[in-house]
Each structure stands twice: as structure tokens, then as C-alpha cells.
Amino acid sequence: MSVNSQTLLAPVSSRRRLTDRGMRALLLALTLVALVPLVLIIYYLLKEGLKSFSGSFFTSDPNFSTSFTNGSSSNGGGIESAIVGSIELVLIATIVSVPLGLGVALYLSEYGKQGRLATWIRYFLDVMTGVPSVVFGLFIYILLVSGSGEALWKASLALALLMLPIVARAAEVVLDLVPGHLREAALALGAPRWRVISKVVLPTAIPGLVTGVLLAVARGIGETAPVLFVAGGALGTTLNPGGETNALPLMIYNDISGQYAASPGASGQGWGAALTLVLLVLILNLLARLISRRSRLA
């Protein structure tokens, strides 16, 4: 017996230990390799982007006027119109997609449940989430832009289409996290279902819902394809939803390989816009994390 337990407790062979150590080192190395591009992206983004960061960069519109060539100071101007445009775009897209998405989610989690229609809707939403974003831009282009021109609200609609399935699915997950016994408690008090939803389910789910919306906004604000040929790309700041607008992803594209690529200062402006966009998305993600951490549903 004692011999037996001694052999059982004896250290494993040195070959096995060596293999274990080798595998560990290999996996760590692979992880580091995977991180290389990410680190490089952040490095260049900061290095190039910070160069153009200054007070006026955020408060002046891009300027690529070719008529007067004053060499030294023509640095392409700031990106105010792109920032404002991007915020306007996602704001309208959020106003459109959140009520719709939340409605779909409420239907799925409170009424449809595992029914045939709900299952189909869920499948449809999943397919919609996977549709390449350029297709939404194309759809809006054919439907609204072709013939009547590009406009801010049309680009917003394209983004709303992109965000709708994301919001709906994220919200459904959160609503499903609301414990069933709370719904039962409310129903057993004699509450009609709509009051159960408005007074118990939604208040309990609110932090999670906000998180889901923020993540959808973060996704929407960085999308380039849907706004590429729908938003217009005017250089001036516009507050008119019917007018053409600039946007951060659009600005980056135009600066680096689009219509302003040859202009002086364009590439610096592009880097600055890229860094701004990344920071915006980062802030949105941090906010989402912060709110979900305070959620009562864990």
C-alpha cells in the first residue's frame, strides 16, 4: 500500500515535464506573435496621429483649396466636420435602430419565445448581422441616393440597418437574463403583461441594454462602407440632415487614398482622424464596460 501511494505521488518523468514546459513556451510565443500587428497598429496610430493633434485640429474644417498655393501653412486643416458628421450619423442611426431593435428584442423574449416565428426572426437577424456592411450602403444607394443625391440622413439609415440586428440580438440576450421569477412575481400580482415589461423587465435590464446600444454605436461609428458613397463627403460642418456630410471613416479614406490623397497635409490629417476615431470607439467601449459592471444582472 505504502509503496503504491509512493509511486502514485512520485514526480512525473523529466520528459513529461520538459514537454509541458515546451508547449507552454510555444503557446506564449504564438500569443505574442498574434499581438504584434495590434501593437504595431497602436504604435503607428499614436506616432503619426498625435503629430496632427492640436486645438485647431478639432475645431476647424478640412481645407484643400487648390486656388491659392501658400505652401507652408496648407496642412489640410482640421477634422471638425468629420467628427460632427460622424456623431450626427450615429445619433440619427441610434434614434432609428434602438426603438426598432428593442421592439424586436421584446417581441422575441417576452412573446415569441421559442415559437416558430421567433426562431425564424432570430435566424434572419443573425444572417443580417453577417451581411457585409457595403451591402447596406449599396441598398440605400439604389433605393435613395441614385438619382436624388447623397445626404446625411441616407447614410444614417444605412448605419441604422447595420446596427438594427446588433441592437436586437444584444437586447434579447439582456432581456433573457432578467430572471423569470421576477416576471412571475409581477404576473402573479395581477399585472398585465405590458406593465410587467415596462415596470419590471425593462428597469431591471436597463444597464445591459445601454451597454448593448453603446457597443452597437461603437460598431456603427467606425463603419466606412455604408457611408462611403451615401454620405457625400462635404468638407464643411453641416447640421442639416438633408445635406451632404463628412464622417471620420470617410475623411480617412479620402485623405489616404481618395480624392485628397495628393494634397499636402492630407496623410497627417488622415492619421489624426484615425486616432480620433479609435479614441471615440475606445471611450464608447469603456463606457459600455463601466455600465455593465454596475448592472444588477451578472
Next chain:
Amino acid sequence: MSTANGTPEEGPAGAGTQAQPPEQAPAPASAPGQVAAKTGHEISVSGLNAYYGSQHAVKGIDIHFPANEVTALIGPSGSGKSTVVRCINRMHEEIPGARATGSVTLNDVDLYGPSVDLTSVRRLIGMVFQKPNPFPTMSIRDNVAAGLKLTGTKPNDIKERVEKSLRSVGLWDEVKDRLGSPGIGLSGGQQQRLCIARAVAVEPEVILMDEPCSALDPGATLKVEELVDELKSRYTIVIVTHNMQQAARVANSTVFLMEGEVIEHSPTNELFTRPKDERTERYVTGKFG
């Protein structure tokens, strides 16, 4: 004393969906022993069948729950106790695939009748669940008032009603200084009494309790049991329990269920001391279950 009015001997009569008015006098006769009981609200279950999908959980049972009395439902797991209770306030049908046939009457009104409003049924028949389930987003005060707000009745005396309900569950003195703090901040036993206060606040006629003490420690259990004893002067109470001592302590009569059928329904002390059915005896003496 004759056995309670439930007549299990009649057997599962053909599961009629038709409402069959019970034989008892329509006048709400209060139990003979009761002094100055309020107008009784009795519940009669007859020919009740309940299903979960294809599973036949309750098999054509008849039980009478007399007004202002505590009736306990005991039986092994899966015997259909909870299902019976959930059929009384029509919560059973909330489960996808679940359905029920037969009749449940509250003072001769068939709760499954076509002209009966589902939400009214649940307002008149309050329920306390196995796990304390106060609403996490609401304060203690709002939890008690939740039933009033959720049913759209907004009486002017909400404050008084909250106090009265909390007093009736013996929680007032413990929480009166922190009515605004969250209900989930209370201890388990306090939470369960809060849930009872919430059920009482809408002024129901009947209170159903589905194993209300199974998540509580002995001290909290004792408090809830004392509460049940007090509440029966105003309400008709149906309590599901796994704990036979609890049934013996609180119930006027006890129903023993097995595999979806009523095996025996007798005054509590009779059922525990002189059970008529051999299966009841084996269960209450701990030989199975």
C-alpha cells in the same frame, strides 16, 4: 369531524371543461368553529387536469379549500402540489406548452370561465413563491406598493397601505427607517415577509404559498409560520410544503398528493395520526418520499 368537503372518492370524473357548480350552498358559510370570520372566500377545485406538454401532471382531482382556513398540500416531489396551486391563480398557463382542464371556482365563480379576466384572478388570489423574489430595482416601499402600481390601481392611501401591509407581516418595525433602501438588501427571511406584504397589499381573498420557507432558516421559518396563522383570519390560505412538521403546525386540513392524484384529504391531526390510506401512512412516517 367529517373529512373536509373535498371528495376524492368521486374520482377523476371525465375531466369536463364545463364548469360544474359545486354542491355547497352558495352562501359563503364560514367554518363552524370560526368566530366572526369575514365573508368566506372558498376555493373549489373539481375535475382538474393539468399538463406540461404531453406530461399529465395533475389527474382529475377535486379539492375544497374552506374559507379562512389553512390547507396544506404535501406529497413527494413531482406529485403535482405546485401545479395544483399554480392552476388556482392560473399561473400554470404561463409555462409554454402547459394547459389545464376542469374547473376552479372562487365562491362559485369559475376562474376558467369565458367572462373572467385573467389579471383579476391573479389580483384576487395572491401568491408567495419558493424563493423570495422582491423586485431588485425597487425600494422596500415600492416593492410593497408594486402590486398596486402594476395593476394600475392608484389609491390615495398608498402610504397607509404600505405601512399596514408591512405591519401585518411584522416587518414594519424592522424597516420603517429605511423604506427607501432596496428590497434585496434585506435578509432572506425579511425578503420573504416583504413578498408576503407585497401579496397582501393588493388585498386579495386567497393567498397561495408555494413552499414559502424552503429557502429560509429555522428562525425565519417560524416567523413565517406564525404569520400564516395570523393571516388566516382574513384570508384563505393554501400552502405547499415539503416539511410535514410545518403542515402539522400551520394547517387546519392537509391534502396528501401522489403522482397527480389526491390520496387523502383530512383534518391535519387526523391525517398525521390516523391516516386512512396506507400510502399516506408510509409517507408521513417517512417510509418513502
